[in-house]
Structure formats: structure tokens, C-alpha cells
Amino acid sequence: MLKLVYIFTDGSCLGNPGPGGYSVLLCYKKHKKFLNAGFYLTTNNRMELMGTIIALESLKQSCEVHIATDSQYVKKGIENWIYKWKKYGWKNKKKQPIKNIDLWIRLYKTLKPHQIHWKWIKGHSNHMENIICDKLARLSANNPSFKDTGYRKITSII
Template identity: 50%
Template sequence: MKEIQVYTDGSCLGNPGPGGWAALLQYQQKRKLISGAEPDTTNNRMELTAVIRALGLLKQACRIELYTDSKYVMDGATQWMINWKQKNWMKTKSEPVKNVDLWQSLDQAMQPHQIQWYWVKGHSGHPENELVDDEARKQAEKIKS
């Protein structure tokens, strides 16, 4: 099973507002940076999109070290999602999970892989996190212009 490192970040200029996402996938000495943008979105949606798009590139099951500065994404994927699924994607009887479309996509994208999640403090000098942060922000700024 291939061992891959994935670094993700999302950015939003206003919340909601124009947003960008970026992910860096690293396998051995090979690196691939992917990114994109949406005109009217939220930071949380961009954080989720970065992870979904990165996992979507993988053509086979992998062992993944996934680095994010979003506790929302990491805690959602590692702690909250199991309960949301048991409750049919509801937080309470009357409150549906926000961004359920993306959480369901993330759930599907995660299935074939063994993922070890790591939280990285944003803007703390972590080189790969800074790279995806810069790219996500650039993507959001392109849309704003």
C-alpha cells in the first residue's frame, strides 16, 4: 500500500465570500499541488473541499498522513461523523449537519484509505501548510478580482 502525505487548506475572503482551496500530495519525492476556487462559499466548505479533492485524485487505497489546520474537518472526520451517520446526518432531532453534501462526499472519499489525521497550527511556519495556505488564498483572490 502506497504511503502518501497530504496537506490541505481552505481560505475565504469574507465568510461567506469568494473562497479557495489547495492540497499538496506527496509520494516519495514526487509532489503535486492542486487548487481551485468558488465565488460564494465559506471557509469550512473550502477546508472540506481541499480534503475531498485530494483524496479524489488517488486511484487506489493508500496509507495517508493527512495534515490540516482545520479542527472542524479533523474532528468531524475522526469523531463526529460516526454519530451523524447513525442519526441520518442530523446533529439533533431538528438540526441537520451543516455542509452535509460535503461531509457525505468526504465519507465516501475516505472509505478505501487508512488515514492518520494530524492537526497543524495555521500560520505557524509549517512549510507545507504555509504553501497550501498561500495557494488557497491566491485562488480566493483570483475570484474576488
């Protein structure tokens, strides 16, 4: 039986592009863990993707994962677009490389071991975990530490 993990993510950008940050809340049984980071120059969509990627990369074993995001870009991308992009060499309908290809490929690689359920939640709608993640993502954007959204080692929750 797979461990059941709930993940809440958010991304923020002060200007687009501009300084940005992501935040993640991982919940397993009674355990909660926050992950966050800020970047000097990025976009909102990159930060939304990074939150999801970092959350999934932090899981050390296969899990049943319920991910809540307020990003339509991430949810539609993962449920509708990503498999078509992969099939056509990570290109869009115009045969151009998709935006944020590095992060979409990285996200795609994180999906395999898990049974994932995606949920879109409306941002700024009194959803407690989303409010917390939003505040932490904005705090991270206001305190950037990284030059780009490249890989950095993180600790595991599971």
C-alpha cells in the same frame, strides 16, 4: 503493501461567506502535486472540506494516507462527529441537518479505500507545507473560477 502518501490541505475565504479557495499538496515518494480551485461564493469550512475531499478523490488506489490540516472543524468532524451524524441520518443533536452535509457525505465516501492518519497542525506556525497551502488557497480565493463547490474532475497523483 499500501503506497504511502502525505497530504497537506488548506482552505481560505475572503469574507465568510465570500470568495474562497482550497489548496492541496500531495506527496508520494519524490513526487509532489498541487491541486487548487477558487469559488465565487462559499465559506471557509466548505473550502477546508473541499481540500480534503479533492485530495482523497485524486488517489486512484488504496493508500496509507497521512493528512495534515489546520482545520479543527475537519479534524474533529472526521474523527469525532461524522460517524454519529451518519448513524442519525446526517443530523445533529438537535435533529437538524448538519451544515455542509453535501461535503461531509462526499468526504465520508472517500474514506473507505484508504488507511488514513489525521494530524492537526496549527495554522500560521511556520509549518512549511501549511504556509505554501495557505498562500495557494488565498490566491485561489482571489481568483475564483467556480460558482459552487460541486464535483469537478481532477487528475490523479497515484
